[in-house]
Amino acid sequence: MAGLEDLYREIILDHYRSPRNRGELEVPPATVAEGFNPLCGDEIRVFLQVDGAVISDVRIGGQGCSISQSSASMMSTAVLGKSIDEARDVLRQFKEMMSIHEHGLGGSDDAESGTAERPGSSGLGDLEALRGVVKFPVRIKCATLGWNTLDQALTNSGDGPNP
Amino acid sequence: MSTVSTLDIAALKAKFPLLQREVHGHPIVYLDSGATSQKPQSVLDAMDRYYAEINANVHRGAYHIAERSTTAMEDARTALAHFLGAPSADEVVFTKNATEAVNLVAHSWGRTNLTESDAVLLTMLEHHANIVPWQQLAAERGVEVRWIPVDDDGRLDLTDLDALLDGVRLLAVTAASNVTGALPPVRHLADAAHAVGARVLVDASQWIPHQPTDVSAWDADFVVVTGHKMCGPTGIGALWGRRELLDAMPPFMGGGSMIQNVTLDGFTPADVPTRFEAGTQPIAEIVGWHAAIDFLGDVGMEAVAAHERSLTAYALRTLTERFGDDLVIHGPPTVDERGGTLSLAYRDIHPHDLSQVLDQHGVCVRAGHHCAKPLMKVLGVNATARASLYLYNDETDVDTLADALADAGDFFAF
Numbered sequence: 001m002a003g004l005e006d007l008y009r010e011i012i013l014d015h016y017r018s019p020r021n022r023g024e025l026e027v028p029p030a031t032v033a034e035g036f037n038p039l040c041g042d043e044i045r046v047f048l049q050v051d052g053a054v055i056s057d058v059r060i061g062g063q064g065c066s067i068s069q070s071s072a073s074m075m076s077t078a079v080l081g082k083s084i085d086e087a088r089d090v091l092r093q094f095k096e097m098m099s100i101h102e103h104g105l106g107g108s109d110d111a112e113s114g115t116a117e118r119p120g121s122s123g124l125g126d127l128e129a130l131r132g133v134v135k136f137p138v139r140i141k142c143a144t145l146g147w148n149t150l151d152q153a154l155t156n157s158g159d160g161p162n163p
Numbered sequence: 164m165s166t167v168s169t170l171d172i173a174a175l176k177a178k179f180p181l182l183q184r185e186v187h188g189h190p191i192v193y194l195d196s197g198a199t200s201q202k203p204q205s206v207l208d209a210m211d212r213y214y215a216e217i218n219a220n221v222h223r224g225a226y227h228i229a230e231r232s233t234t235a236m237e238d239a240r241t242a243l244a245h246f247l248g249a250p251s252a253d254e255v256v257f258t259k260n261a262t263e264a265v266n267l268v269a270h271s272w273g274r275t276n277l278t279e280s281d282a283v284l285l286t287m288l289e290h291h292a293n294i295v296p297w298q299q300l301a302a303e304r305g306v307e308v309r310w311i312p313v314d315d316d317g318r319l320d321l322t323d324l325d326a327l328l329d330g331v332r333l334l335a336v337t338a339a340s341n342v343t344g345a346l347p348p349v350r351h352l353a354d355a356a357h358a359v360g361a362r363v364l365v366d367a368s369q370w371i372p373h374q375p376t377d378v379s380a381w382d383a384d385f386v387v388v389t390g391h392k393m394c395g396p397t398g399i400g401a402l403w404g405r406r407e408l409l410d411a412m413p414p415f416m417g418g419g420s421m422i423q424n425v426t427l428d429g430f431t432p433a434d435v436p437t438r439f440e441a442g443t444q445p446i447a448e449i450v451g452w453h454a455a456i457d458f459l460g461d462v463g464m465e466a467v468a469a470h471e472r473s474l475t476a477y478a479l480r481t482l483t484e485r486f487g488d489d490l491v492i493h494g495p496p497t498v499d500e501r502g503g504t505l506s507l508a509y510r511d512i513h514p515h516d517l518s519q520v521l522d523q524h525g526v527c528v529r530a531g532h533h534c535a536k537p538l539m540k541v542l543g544v545n546a547t548a549r550a551s552l553y554l555y556n557d558e559t560d561v562d563t564l565a566d567a568l569a570d571a572g573d574f575f576a577f
Binding site: 007039040041042063066067136142 | 519
């Protein structure tokens with residue numbers, strides 16, 4: 001059975017308690033995107049400063065549940081200093097991890113916790129802690145809110161739509 | 164008439180199969196009846212029996228089971244009319260839900276009677292179902308939408324009612340808030356609206372499951388209800404309207420059943436209520452709803468109301484004593500002014516996180532904005548965790564909720 005500890009890993013609670021890169025950037029030169037979860041009213045703002053092809057600064061605003069806010073905080077540390085292409089790559093990997101279809105949940109309570117060992121799932125580092133969210137399908141939208149907003153912010157910053 | 168002392172909640176609970184199950188190793192504590200109620204076995208049996216024994220389309224074939232099916236549907240209409248205190252079953256129109264019923268009035272009555280010089284008066288307690296159809300009408304026809312404000316305790320502030328009613332053609336108000344449990348003074352509002360020639364629509368979705376309903380006592384012009392919050396199945400609701408108003412309204416949707424005649428040149432609509440029931444109705448759901456009405460009738464709505472009043476008082480007292488200032492219960496503070504819908508804010512734990520921890524105890528509450536975003540803005544929150552009590556809940560359920568809240572407090576203590 002998926003328990004609370006699968007969802008609320010310590011590192012997630014740490015990012016919720018002490019969100020990283022919290023704040024705003026001046027727009028322009030930075031770009032901003034806003035994301036909403038219309039079901040629960042959670043909101044995330046992602047400010048991006050892109051210099052050359054590198055994300056030189058990122059700030060997160062908004063409010064919501066521990067999963068949406070910690071996931072956005074963890075996202076900010078994952079993409080800060082990365083190139084646009086690298087950020088896109090992390091974004092793609094994260095959304096792949098959040099896809100319940102790939103995990104074949106099917107409502108079974110015995111979804112193995114060893115999915116972290118799957119090939120190709122090793123590039124996410126701390127973000128792996130959010131893998132447990134897929135056992136709680138209603139919360140996937142919480143975990144991906146910041147990332148979808150990052151997607152929009154990258155697009156706004158002029159890198160073109162996600163291929 | 165039953166009284167609270169005669170209502171055996173354990174026996175009532177035993178009639179609901181879903182309430183016998185466990186969740187995460189705990190007996191389920193279902194506190195989300197404001198979203199949808201659970202269904203007694205008699206409702207499930209009635210729907211099964213319908214399909215197994217008399218399934219046939221209604222108002223068509225002259226064969227035995229088609230007549231039985233037609234009778235079952237019309238008996239349900241009569242039973243619902245009685246339950247609503249409606250003068251005639253012909254004034255009861257089946258719809259998919261209360262939302263469709265509001266849309267029916269907005270499209271049919273609204274588009275016939277309202278122009279850009281008119282205003283519709285809503286309250287800030289309304290569910291989106293009683294907001295958006297009027298906003299759509301406003302966007303299409305330039306009708307003005309006005310709002311009765313809400314005070315800090317989530318009850319209507321009627322200070323400026325007379326000014327707000329000036330030029331209003333329709334007042335649309337909920338009989339019970341799905342967020343704060345507040346119970347607006349429907350009759351008082353109806354009298355004030357009628358005094359300026361306005362019509363009154365009452366959204367009784369959160370009222371009819373919990374209290375005796377009498378559309379005549381409200382002196383309403385339209386009342387919308389839904390079946391699934393009152394022990395009935397999903398997918399069935401109704402509009403009650405005054406006969407003379409319904410008679411003057413054009414059809415909402417066109418199709419089979421709703422006509423008297425169709426030629427190459429056009430159609431003649433049927434009389435009410437058939438005029439508003441285009442296409443095959445959800446007959447099994449109508450039959451199931453009838454069983455739910457009978458179930459509630461057997462329990463007695465006075466007894467349901469008395470039980471919930473006493474249980475709500477227990478919940479308000481228990482939660483306040485146990486959690487003090489750590490817990491905010493939105494809405495009016497006493498049971499005189501509210502029903503058993505408790506929107507909670509506990510410390511600064513987000514409602515989603517709160518409901519997640521509660522779920523581990525088998526406690527089902529709803530987290531979110533409850534389709535009432537204008538009200539959430541007044542309350543100064545984006546979301547709440549909502550526990551809504553019903554006839555099958557008891558003090559043990561409230562105690563389990565309190566224990567689960569305490570556990571959530573420990574889990575998120577930082």
